[in-house]
Amino acid sequence: xxxxxxxxxxxxxxxxxxxxxxxxxxxxxxxxxxxxxxxxxxxxxxxxxxxxxxxxxxxxxxxxxxxxxxxxxxxxxxxxxxxxxxxxxxxxxxxxxxxxxxxxxxxxxxxxxxxxxxxxxxxxxxxxxxxxxxxxxxxxxxxxxxxxxxxxxxxxxxxxxxxxxxxxxxxxxxxxxxxxxxxxxxxxxxxxxxxxxxxxxxxxxxxxxxxxxxxxxxxxxxxxxxxxxxxxxxxx
Numbered sequence: 001x002x003x004x005x006x007x008x009x010x011x012x013x014x015x016x017x018x019x020x021x022x023x024x025x026x027x028x029x030x031x032x033x034x035x036x037x038x039x040x041x042x043x044x045x046x047x048x049x050x051x052x053x054x055x056x057x058x059x060x061x062x063x064x065x066x067x068x069x070x071x072x073x074x075x076x077x078x079x080x081x082x083x084x085x086x087x088x089x090x091x092x093x094x095x096x097x098x099x100x101x102x103x104x105x106x107x108x109x110x111x112x113x114x115x116x117x118x119x120x121x122x123x124x125x126x127x128x129x130x131x132x133x134x135x136x137x138x139x140x141x142x143x144x145x146x147x148x149x150x151x152x153x154x155x156x157x158x159x160x161x162x163x164x165x166x167x168x169x170x171x172x173x174x175x176x177x178x179x180x181x182x183x184x185x186x187x188x189x190x191x192x193x194x195x196x197x198x199x200x201x202x203x204x205x206x207x208x209x210x211x212x213x214x215x216x217x218x219x220x221x222x223x224x225x226x227x228x229x230x231x232x233x234x235x236x
Contacts, residue, residue: 003054003063005236006092007228008083010099010177012214013197014221015064018229019055027051028069034082038069052086057232063090070177072155077127081184094191094236096140096228097182100217101149101175101196102158104167106203108145111220113227114173115143116194121179124153134182137191138235142227147172149196151179163202173198193235197224 009015016022028034028050038050049066056062065087069080087095103112119134139146150166152158154176158166166174173196185192199216 003061003087003090003092004094005057005060005062005232006065006087006090006095007062008065008068008095008097008181010068010097010197010217012100012217013098013224014218015098015225015228016053016066017222017225018057019053019062019064020057022053022055024054025051026054028083031086033086036079057229060232063087063092068177068181070155071124071127071153071180072176077129077180081180084181084184084188084190088188088190092190094137095181095185095193096235097178097185097192097194098224099175099178099194099196100199100213101173102163102200102202103198104150104163104171104174104202105145108172108198108201108203110199110201110216111223112145112198113143113220113224114145114147114149114196114198115139115141116149116173116196117146119149119151119179119182119194120169120171121151122153127153127180131183134179134186136182136193137186138193140193140195140228140231140235142231143195145172149178149194150174152176158202167202172196174202191236195224195228
């Protein structure tokens, strides 16, 4: 199994359509170096199927990672980022990470896409080396916004006070994933980019559930896949 590009699907995001040819599927729990992070009795988070799908996107060997491991599941940094290590072992040179996120600008709508240029991070006691800021290696063209993604460790949605504080920092989106993945990606010498899919507005009071996030992500998936397909050659 070899691949030159990896695409990581966030909560409820389905990007298997990027593969014109599918050659193999492997579940996280069937890969020895990832099995400890999943565990035989662990319930997989809805919207995270925890598998790799191998194939080709055009003439490019690619792997789509469906779902990811999270620090908020009680995992340490090394365990949560093992899927990135696995992609590196496949020869992946560039990774596009996607994630579900809350929109911090008044005009943002569910389904909008943010090409992330920097990631600001709040410190987390279980990741003692949490960096303050990361910069992506490329921007995916065709997104609705370009801006800053605020990483929070979760697993709860932000309070109104937290949202106000993050808005003061001039972030466009906020979410609970992708930052550890990007950091590990760059540690290993791979190039990484992030597209945040806005699933809810932080500027309006909404009843927010994981099911609602997944529904919004699923609805945006076809458009996101189209944008990524058009943008692959220009960013990788």
